[in-house]
Amino acid sequence: MTTGQLMADERMPSRIADETISGVPFARLVKLELRKLVDTRAGRVLLAVVVALLIGVSLIPMFAGSPAEDKSFNDFVQIGSIVLQLLLPIIGILAVTSEWSQRTGLVTFTLEPRRTRVALSKWAASALMGLIGVVAGFVVAAVFTLLTDIIRGSDPSWSISWEVVVGIFVGQLLYISIGVAFGMLIQNTPGAIVAYLLIPSLWSMLGSFSWMANIAEWADTNKTMAPLLDASMQGSDWAKLGVSLVIWLVVPMVAGIWRMTHSEVKSG
Amino acid sequence: MIKVEDLTRRYGSYAAVDSVSFEVQPGTVAGFLGPNGAGKSTCMRMICGLTPPTSGTATVLGKTYAALPNPGRHVGVLLDAAAQHNGRTGREILTLGAIMMGLDRRRVDEMLELVGLNKEESKRRLRDYSLGMRQRLGIAHSLLGDPKVLILDEPANGLDPAGIRWMRGLLRGFADEGGTVLLSSHLLHEVEVVADELIVIGRGKIVAEGPKSALLSAAGTTVRTTDDQRLANALESAGFQASPATGGGIHTDAVPEQVGRIALEQQVVLTELRQAGTAGLEEMFLQLTAADAREGVAA
Missing domain, CATH: 3.30.70 (Alpha-Beta Plaits)
Known part of the structure; x- marks a missing residue:
């Protein structure tokens, strides 16, 4: 080792001006969580897959059927919404579970020991990403409505009710929130994704038995959310939506945040 | 300073840490020694609020860890250099820390340079880092917020002899400027040169504790x-x-x-x-x- 190197090795970090140090603001946590969603290849691939699938499923109505059949702006919005419903919650799940699967929780929770704030910032960041996803869905739907008109002369209807727009925004945010809740409760990426994707289908299967049909009407989010997404909410639909959300969103979210704030964070 | 009083953590009937008490004063480097599984890491996780203690208390700078506002600005922690997202670059990992602590981004460059990670290396993903590079990045991360206390779990692990020597100089300098260092190792010779105090732990209990000269x-x-x-x-x-x-x-x-x-x-x-x-x-x-x-x- 040369003398010059020794001198360089003995350098100390510079001091930061010692102003009063305040807690980490919530907005900063949300900004950080948003960045963590896009700063890895895995995160960016997932977002690219969302866009690619939005485009992919829109190609189906574009070329299928007669030129006037199912080619309105509303039709494209609805088919895109199915893709978002499947994939956006996975973003929410990964935002949470990566702290365990990649063991980054060790750093995250030492830099912000108030873990409830970390949990809420992950929820907020996932919701913001979801809003961007829904907007992307509307943009893709508009482009495809226009392209289909040009290529196939579909002469589409551009009308869409505000209830559908609001319903899709609210519905997708609820789906993402369920994803976040499952992530916090299960703390494991494959487990949370499988649970999120499988449990509703399980309900649909069970619902095919007559004695289960009644329960499924109240507990199957696929059934209770459908009127929200196509703006056909009426009568007991609201109560059914509320009950299913208590089961699949409120209970897992509360239990998940409790688990996140009380569990031991280990490296190994 | 770090103060640990009667700290105990049980897993069922097994006590991983059993009534451990010690203090580390500003200006000192304390070597926390013990064989693998002696309870060093569990004890350090309890100090940092990651593992809830069964009983007892731990304070850093007079407060429990969770009560420190923006703790990264007070305490530099390195518990496991591998516990970072494998898909992030070294620079990105430090940038996330800097955002969390509300620091100028230039601090990231300064820390990378300080620990000897060059521009090309800082742009590599963590999965392509050697263990020694991960340790250097972890040390850079712990120093980001200009803390007054350092808590480092086996930081010499994977460093080459020149790296270990560099780290000793860094920790000595940090303590000489009034900082408090708690440094764990399962190898005595790794810490004996730099430590002022030694805390020896075995099976969850402290078996020897005191100034290095007295123990010697x-x-x-x-x-x-x-x-x-x-x-x-x-x-x-x-x-x-x-x-x-x-x-x-x-x-x-x-x-x-x-x-x-x-x-x-x-x-x-x-x-x-x-x-x-x-x-x-x-x-x-x-x-x-x-x-x-x-x-x-x-x-």
């Missing part, structure tokens, strides 16, 4: 003879402890003069007789932790 002088004598077994028996019948020393000879708690007299009585030829010093500390460390392990089995 209590470390006994190393002796080599032409008939080690005979001298060892004589030492034991005279009421001293005697055990084989690593690298040959006997290690005993008798002082050199006592050993010399016993050897003379027994007419054993001495080939080497000296105060054990650091080698003795190593011996003591092994003995203390081994004796504790036997207790554990007996219980």
